[in-house]
Amino acid sequence: MGTLNGLPGLYAATAKAAVQTQFQYRTAHYAYILGMVAEPVVYLVVWSAVADTHGGAVGGITAGQFAAYYIVWTLVRQMNIVFTPYGWEERIQKGELSGHLLRPVHPIHYDLAYFAGMKVVTVALWLPIGAVLWVAFRPTFDISPLEVAVFAVAIWGAYLIRSMLLWVLGMITFWTTRVGAIYDVYFTAELLLSGRLVPLALLPAWAGGIADVLPFKYTFGYPIEVLAGSLSTRELLTGLGLQAVWTAVGVVLVAVVWRFGVRRYGAVGS
């Protein structure tokens, strides 16, 4: 590990530091994960109840399939945890951002590497919870090896896209600290149009159309459907392609906003 230099070296060293640090806080981590599980469990219970009154299925999705959806949801959710945009204010105030600016490396690499490393611990902690959910809610699964392979890539695509998008959101802090309402709008859109609240198939047609052209779907719904749904091979692969496109869009957005953000920071200080 010691001989890697430059960016790969930084990623390796940072990820390692992340694993070591987060492992120390595993108990606290567990509480976070449990709290996060409450959200999809509520959705699952409600939709199962609706399915029951509706003769076993809603929009063609059975209770067992809902269970599968929301259980995979919890895993995808772990994978798309990234640096919170709400953390930017503190980062600037504490002078951490200045520290990053003094280094000859773009700060996003630190965040990407750190949160990627964290996944190791997070997913390991999630496994028993996933198992308990499986036993409690009896999901129905129909998985092929191709789906597993695509899923392994798709979760990282989701991670990258969400990292970029939330970084851009966080950078709004350069211009104003009154970001609460803006973030609310963003997260509401994400909630409704990403597959976070409900499988996208259940959205009314017009909403589904909007969801298709936005990136949110590729951070939640698409990766979940890869494993829990029944996508055709063509859909699986097109999805990956679109994830790549949205990642590239995200990278460009970050680069552009960062340039303006640094200029603003350099003009007004912290």
Next chain:
Amino acid sequence: MEPDIRVEELEKTFRVPEREAGLRASVRSLVRRTTRDVVAVGGISFAVDPGEMVGFLGPNGAGKTTTLKMLSGLLFPSAGTVRVLGHVPSKREKDFLRRITLVMGNRNQLQWDLPALDTYAMNRAIYRIPEPDFRRTRDELIELLEIGDQVRKPVRQLSLGERMKAEVCGALLHSPQVLFLDEPTIGLDVTMQKRIRAFLAEYNARQGATMLLTSHYMADVQALCRRVVVIDHGTILYDGSLRALSTRFAQRQTITATIPDRTGLESLGEVVSVDGDRVTLRVDKDRSAAVAGRLLAEHGVTDLTIEDPPVEDVIEQVFAAGALRP
């Protein structure tokens, strides 16, 4: 030889929103924002040669930290030019960033929950330091700073002084050519302050790195810098050697003597202290020779010394004088 740092007519003005108290004012402020300009740095010029150690001395709010931030690229100047190692700092070129370092007194850049060694490994990757060079520099620094045991413990378990030393070590791993040190000994106890100063002096002697140090502790500057820049309210009041500072600005001197006959002393000067027969007088500099003469002649003084006031007093005087300037 080209100076490492060259600053010309450097200015930095901040636009600060004005906020008044009262209901009407806060409603008005929703519609129309009034701002006012605060001049943090008002046109300063200086140059620092390679290997020099310069101390920036000034009270809080004088503009020291703002100047350092402009030199390291964190802030953009409002006017004027600044060149460090030939680069424009605000461009933040990678080559530039690899050759400088900024150490801030109470800021933490080490990973809190891990041993400092782990952060050092991350720094190695960031600055692309070849493994053998890295190991050699790291071990040298650890030895110089005497933190061999401390770098293996999680940073949160270290005392403030130990943490500072570990921070300094991390900041120097890439052997920068220019060091910016902002209040490096703030909050540390006297012994630790001395150790850090000793380290910095040693580092400068060995590596020949250029150092710019800001502090409001006189002792930092006295111990490390032959040249001092006194700054207040964003302007440079003095730029030269520390010794000359006293000679130039001190307006009074102290005369200490053993005076058995102390009648009429008050007319000669301000009596600072009396200890048995030892008396200390404070006298205007242009009169000190005359007063000394009279003491020797009229008061039967046997031994007598004339001294410049401590540098702190001089500095205080310089600030007071600077504040009165228009």
Next chain:
Amino acid sequence: MREALRLAGTFLRIGILNELQYRVNFAFSLVQSLIAVGTSLAVLALVFANTTSLGGWSAGELLVVMGAYVLVGGVIRTVIQPNMRQLMTSVQDGTLDFLLTKPADGQLLASVRRVELWQGVDVLVGTALVVVAAVRLPGALSLVDALGFVVTLLLGLIAIYCFWLVLTMLSFWITYVDPIIELFDGMYQAGRWPVSVYPGWLRVGFTVLVPLAFAVTVPASALTGRLTGWLLLGSLAFTTVLATFTRLIWHHALHRYSGASA
């Protein structure tokens, strides 16, 4: 008791005066509250596009539940959570001592000294929602129903307060309580829906462990004609027991705390 109320009133008044300075926050809080309500309505619409009743509750009745949920959430974020967070911090940095040496009841002081006024927008929005939804229900709304709502709401709020206080007091023993707070914050979301929606074991959990049933479902029941005398008595009994239990824990925790920091 009168002294306690007077003290609480003073603190609240000062807290409000303090917050009034930040008027812009009101506009932003309103926007955020409306976005949240809009989202909840969208969720309800989605659910009821596919069914006519959920857990035995109709769409109109679920609207009442939603209103109660927003209202209670508002009270929690205005008065309960700020004080609990402050309490946790004072335990960690030792300023709890200052609180305890004041000549007034420590528990009262710790519970009312902070107010985050602008979260109170949710209280207004929630109340409006409850009123609108209740009026639109089939059948007339009687005074008894309204009274029942107010009484059970107060009981429910006391229950939630006790729950949060006990949780916060855990910080006297465990230093890292923050994520546990996050955990129960996440669970509060379950209160959007009436407890009857949840399978048996969850239903018990949300009644006894996290008193969501008492805070949201029961008051909503009052306005939808589901409140029986037994349910009301049960609420009263549960809340009384919980409040007494909380008071005991408070004393025990203080005992522990003063012993520890000597």
